[in-house]
Every structure is written in structure tokens, then in C-alpha cells.
Amino acid sequence: MRRLNLILLTIAVGFFFWILNEVGWANVGHYLRQVGWYWPLLLLPYGLVNLLEAVSWKFLIVKLPRTISLPHLFWLRLGGEALNQLPPLPPWGASLSRPTGCGPPGSLWTRPPPRW
16 A cells, blocks of 8 residues: 555656646746745645634544544545545545544554654
């Protein structure tokens, strides 16, 4: 499974840099300079909303195993949002995958989230 993740990560990074090359590094730099150094603040509301929704899950899921922490719920929520961005999936595609993240202890989805 790790090998597959590494292969997919390599493909995604390559695709990302290809897209940036097509757009042009100068264009990306120009627009980032135009926004200024405050551009990371644009991500703050999205992160805050995901954090609040993770907290609400912590309180609303009745039989949540103790092994599932708030950071795990946050990353699970963020992963579901990422799945919603895939074009072939309908908007409820990730909603079906999120409950599996709260599966029985020891399953693939209940491992602790990666530490960055």
C-alpha cells in the first residue's frame, strides 16, 4: 500500500509541476506578489471551518472510539473534501467514504494521522 501511495504521490507532484510550467512560473509569481504576503490568510477560513466541523463530529458521533482524536477527524474531514474535488465523483462521493474512517480499531483508517 505504501508503494502505491508513493507512486501516486510522485505522479501528482509531477502533474502539479507540469501544470505550473504550462501556466508559467512568472505568472504565478506575479499573482502571488499582487496578493502580497497575506495570501496564506486566504486559507485560514477554510481551515477554521474544517476544524469546527471536526469538533462537531467529536461531539455528535455517539460511539466514537477513543483512539480517534480530533486531529484524526480533521484530516479525515479534509481528505473527504479533497475527494469531493475529483470530477467523476458526485458531491456525495466523499460523504460515503468518511464514515469508514471511523471504522473498528486497528483498521487501516483508524491509524493516527501523519505528523507534519
